[in-house]
Amino acid sequence: MTTVYIPSVLRSNVGGAKTLELQGDSIRSVVDALVEQHPSLTGQLLTDDGELNRFVNVYVNGQDVRYLSGLDPPVAPADEVRLLPAMAGG
Amino acid sequence: MPKSYADLLREARAQIREVTPQDVVALPADAATVIDVREDSEWEQGHLPGARHISKSYIEQQIEGAVPNRDAPVVLYCAGGVRSLFAAQTLADMGYTNVASMSGGFQAWKGAGYEFKTPVTLTTEQKQRYSRHLLIPEVGSEGQAKLLGSKALLIGAGGLGSPAALYLAAAGVGTIGIVDFDVVDVSNLQRQIIHTTDRVGERKVESARKAIEALNPEVKVIAHEEMLVAANVERIIAGYDVILDGTDTFETRYILNDAAVAAGIPVIHASVFRFEGQLTTFIPFEGPCYRCLYPTPPPPELAPGCSVAGVLGVVPGILGMLQTTEALKVLLGMGETLAGRLLLFDALEMEFTELRLRRDPNCPVCSDAAVEARKAGRPMQVDAVGADVPFAMTMTGAIGKVSPEARA
Secondary structure, three states: OEEEEOOHHHHHHHOOOOEEEEOOOEHHHHHHHHHHHOHHHHHHHEOOOOOEOOOEEEEEOOEEHHHOOOOOOEOOOOOEEEEEEOOOEO | OOOOHHHHHHHHHHHOEEEOHHHHHOOOOOOOEEEEOOOHHHHOOOEOOOOEEOOHHHHHHHHHHHOOOOOOOEEEEOOOOOHHHHHHHHHHHOOOOOEEEEOOHHHHHHHOOOOOEOOOOOOHHHHHHOHHHHOOOOOHHHHHHHHHOOEEEEEOOOOOHHHHHHHHHHHOOOEEEEEOOOEOOHHHOOOOOOOOHHHOOOEHHHHHHHHHHHHOOOOEEEEEOOOOOOOOHHHHHOOOOEEEEOOOOHHHHHHHHHHHHHHOOOEEEEEEEEOEEEEEEEOEOOEOOHHHHOOOOOOHHHOOOHHHHOEOOHHHHHHHHHHHHHHHHHHHOOOOOOOOEEEEEEOOOOEEEEEEOOOOOOOOOOOHHHHHHHHOOOOOOOOOOOOOOOOOOOOOHHHOOOOHHHHO
16 A cells, blocks of 8 residues: 555545555556545546646655656555645745 | 973974975865964954964864864964964864964965955944854854845745744845735734734835844845736846745746746745645756746645635744745855755644655756747747746846845
8 A cells, every 4th residue: 555645735635634545556546546535636636638737746755756757657555655736825 | 390481382392393384375275274373353354265263262162163083184373373383282182183383374474475365354243243153163254244245035024924034134134125015914913923013004014124123223124015026026036146935826936936047046935834834945947946846836726825724823934934044055155955855844743844856857947948948039838827928038146236226
């Protein structure tokens, strides 16, 4: 199981959980598992084509997945996946 | 048996190796730590280039900090070569194995016509006010003089800008610009500690000016009482050495980013949400910019501001102080900034997390291709929010060819 950190702005969609343990061997499959369990996240995270929205950054073990190799970066059970949208407040 | 001064001097000469100014000037750079052991008032009249200053009265206390390795070569000098001999004896007693004293001291150095440096001198009042900075070897009077000559711009005198303005002023950053068009509201006071109850209803820039002047009258405050927009951003930011982004809208953040990249000015970014904050330092072309990090803004429901979502008052306080820390490092040119790193703060868990950031090779603002395209007069399209027309690449940056005073 991969640990997925849910940003506080999205926690109301997952019953307030800060982290979720999800099954999947790639970013895509972990995100698919997430939206399957919590369908209200679909519109927040994914485009109509099922791709990740560009305003949600995804980090695996502290590295931005946009700069990891391949379109579907693999994740291992011990990995930490962090979803991170921008914050506005000042 | 009591010893005379002449006895002591003879013993010191017998024990300590002496070198001439000619020997010292011929030393390759970094071949030895050269320490001036004279008093403050003598150091201020001029000293050897690259020398460190530890007056003889503090040599025992400070040498281990300055030269931790007891086998490292050290050359001491004073005005005429006597005090440095005795100081060198002390170092030898402390186990320093490679200490020499420069014969003839600074007088002989100057007499030989060698180059010397006159340090920045601070006034008596400044020496007292900034004494805790002056005691830090990495800051000292040179660093303090840098801060006094520096210009920092705060975008917003709100939750982030309040502590930042106060600490920048306390640190003696000579010019602080503040961009804010708002007035103080009683609901601001839960976190915007630069304002006060009796200033509710006042313009924020004026309220902040009063607090800064009360704390440090030496600081010049430049009030930019206007909303930062594409049409005025280049005029407002020109000439500042560093910018602290404390706004609460994405549009302003993108406009500021694009203009600051074009002007070559570092931006210290922070944002907050309830119990959490994000912080990083954008140094144009050294690390990513805001658009590399967030190519497009989220919809409003995913990123509400403090007035909608609320915020624990101390959270922007902490983030604002971290911004100030980064700003002071940028101004002093020391330490490792957060360029290329995003720091997340979670107050509930009391947890700091660091994420790696990279420059986006396809960034429409800061990538090499984007810069080339702009220079060629066919700028890349910037989607999402921001200015319609890309900002001119002035790259005046920290050089600051336009004074902020002229633009207020």
